[in-house]
Amino acid sequence: MISVSSCSIASAISIPLGSLVHFNRFRGKRPLISVIQTLYSVPTVVIGLFVFLMFSRAGPLGELKLLFTPAVMIIGQVALIIPLILGLIISALSGIDKAVAETAISLGATRFQMVMLILKEAKFAVLAAIIMGFGRAFSEVGLALMVGGNIRGFTRTLTTTISLETSKGDVELSIALGIILLMIALAINITLNRLQQR
Amino acid sequence: MKKRAILGIVIAVIISLLVVASGCAATGNQAQGTAPLPPKERVQVATTTSLYDTGLWGYLEPMFEEEYDVELDILYAGTGIALEYGRRGDVDVLTVHSKAQELQYVAEGHGIERVPFAYNYFLIVGPEADPAGIKGMTPEDALKNLFESASASFISRGDGSGTHTMEKTLWSAAGYEYEEVQNAGAWYVEAGRGMGPTLLMAGEMQGYTLTDMGTFVTFKGQTALVPIVEEGSILLNVYSVIAGNPEMNSSINSEMANNMVEFLTSATIQELIGDYGVEEYGLVLFNPCAGAEPQS
Structure with missing residues (x-):
């Protein structure tokens, strides 16, 4: 649930932002893309530490009292996967033949219509980017442990449960949960693929 | 046909924006307290x-x-x-x-x-065979032996926990600087994890570790470790x-x-x-x- 919300939020931010970056020329575009791509591999615990310090009561956003709640886990995951989705969307858009955009403009399309057309052309790759982002949010454990605190019945996710149960030596339960986790991932991917083929 | 497709995409974008908005609203609600259920303190x-x-x-x-x-x-x-x-x-x-x-x-x-x-009480537990031969010693002597022989592994919590603090106290009672112990060699292993995981690790590595009684008893069945040193008011x-x-x-x-x-x-x-x-x-x-x- 948490990773579904964070993935939707991240995609909703990344799709317009990615188009914005792709369709505009500005100084520092290449460095910006390099930074985004570097952030693909930012360790979850680094984001976790950052979010922890921001939202701890002694931190700048401590007044919100969000630490150790599902909300802060969503915020952390959004921060974690935006670079991934954004970067992949930018490269998805770059993969579309420039002629498409030029033709659309010459046929009298407005700029907005042109952007929409390119997005539509690139929809498979955009969807793939979203699936990647979901996968990262769904599978990560470091961030969830650090800012969620693994509170039973509140901020405990499948991955943090596996971590806890393994550390308690209950390997059977962990394996079962791992299988469930894979099944859910499979179901979501099949659904998204169906959507893709339509 | 094209127009409809474009319309479709526009709608999709609007929906996704709505998702953001509702997502933000949801986070906003949670900021004030709790999940959808009647808010409890x-x-x-x-x-x-x-x-x-x-x-x-x-x-x-x-x-x-x-x-x-x-x-x-x-x-x-x-x-x-x-x-x-x-x-x-x-x-x-x-x-x-x-x-x-x-x-x-x-x-x-x-x-x-x-x-x-x-x-x-804390106790030092280890494999039944007791490779370092420290069974029944005082905690201080047991640690001295482990340090001198440097053959049997000792798994430390290494996480700044209460048990870890006790372990440092024991090392200093045995006459060693903690840094000296940390750098003593591969036999001294810092796990950096909770008590349960550390016990499991000690079991896997057939090493010794310092543990509290409660956790040891709960994990005993999974580790095959036995009490080695359990005398001394320091524990x-x-x-x-x-x-x-x-x-x-x-x-x-x-x-x-x-x-x-x-x-x-x-x-x-x-x-x-x-x-x-x-x-x-x-x-x-x-x-x-x-x-x-x-x-x-």
Whole structure:
């Protein structure tokens, strides 16, 4: 649930932002893309530490009292996967033949219509980017442990449960949960693929 | 045809924007308190891993929740991290076990008072074969032997927890600087994990480790480790509860923190703590000691 919300939020931010970056020329575009791509591999615990310090009561956003709640886990995951989705969307858009955009403009399309057309052309790759982002949010454990605190019945996710149960030596339960986790991932991917083929 | 497709995409974008908006709204709601259910007050307690890994907190949690009609959030962490959560005001109350650190915490004004509520003993456990031949020695001599022979592994918590602090105390009682021990060689392993995982690791590596009685008994079946050294008053392990000081952090739920102190030291709960695990393991895991410092 948490990773579904964070993935939707991240995609909703990344799709317009990615188009914005792709369709505009500005100084520092290449460095910006390099930074985004570097952030693909930012360790979850680094984001976790950052979010922890921001939202701890002694931190700048401590007044919100969000630490150790599902909300802060969503915020952390959004921060974690935006670079991934954004970067992949930018490269998805770059993969579309420039002629498409030029033709659309010459046929009298407005700029907005042109952007929409390119997005539509690139929809498979955009969807793939979203699936990647979901996968990262769904599978990560470091961030969830650090800012969620693994509170039973509140901020405990499948991955943090596996971590806890393994550390308690209950390997059977962990394996079962791992299988469930894979099944859910499979179901979501099949659904998204169906959507893709339509 | 094209137009419809474009329309479709526009709608999709609008929907996704709505998702953002509702997502933000949802986070906004959560900021004010809780999940969709009728909002209940939440109380946060940070506990040392040993009280969690033994299952004691899982057993007491519903009772506290019922008595005071709150949601209790239990964060398990080593005493070092638990104290840090407390200093930052992220939790309302602590249950920890490292006297010197606790006294300092209270002296800094972060905690109201250190109230002991249970105790047991630390012990050094290891493989049955006892490769270092330290069985039955005093804790100090046992560590000296481990250091000198440098052959059998010793798995340290290495996480700044109460048990880790006790281990450092033992090394210094044995006459070693802790840094010296850390650099002594591959036999000294710093796990950096909770008590349960450290015991499992010691079991896998056939090494020795320092553990509290409660966690050891709970994990005994999975590790095949046996008690090696369990004599000596230095091994006393006292658990105490400390309510956060609202003067240091206005966000601390002082009322519930004080309720927790009262709850843990109440006669009923003290009896339940004393009986916890006795039937299952045939051993006393925790000795109740409401409010008084036990004298080994």
